[in-house]
Amino acid sequence: MRLGQEKFNLFCAVCHGPAGDGAGIVRNYGMVAANLVQDLYRDQAEGELFNTASWGKGLMMGYADRMSPEERWAVILYVRALQRANSATLDEIPPSKRKELGL
Numbered sequence: 001m002r003l004g005q006e007k008f009n010l011f012c013a014v015c016h017g018p019a020g021d022g023a024g025i026v027r028n029y030g031m032v033a034a035n036l037v038q039d040l041y042r043d044q045a046e047g048e049l050f051n052t053a054s055w056g057k058g059l060m061m062g063y064a065d066r067m068s069p070e071e072r073w074a075v076i077l078y079v080r081a082l083q084r085a086n087s088a089t090l091d092e093i094p095p096s097k098r099k100e101l102g103l
Helices: 002-016 025-029 046-055 069-087 095-101
Strands: none
Touching: 002 025, 002 069, 046 069
C-alpha cells in the first residue's frame, strides 16, 4: 500500500488530487481530471484502470515509461483503498472503534 501511495502522490495527485477526487492543483489552470472515487471508476475492472495508467486516456498521459508494472498495480490498489475510504459508512466501523474515534 505504501508504494502505491508514494507513486500516486508523485504522479497522480497533481491532477486527481490527494484523495483521488479530481481536485488536484491542475484545476487552478482550468483542467479537469477524473474523480476516481466516483462510481464510474469504482465499477471499472482493475485491468482497465491499469491500461489507463499505462497508456493514458484522453488528455492523460501514460506512465508505462515512468513506473514499473509492479508500481502501476500498487497505484491501482491504492486507488481502490481511496475509493473504499470515500464510500465507507459509520456502520462499517465497529462500535468500540467509534468510541475510540469520538464518533
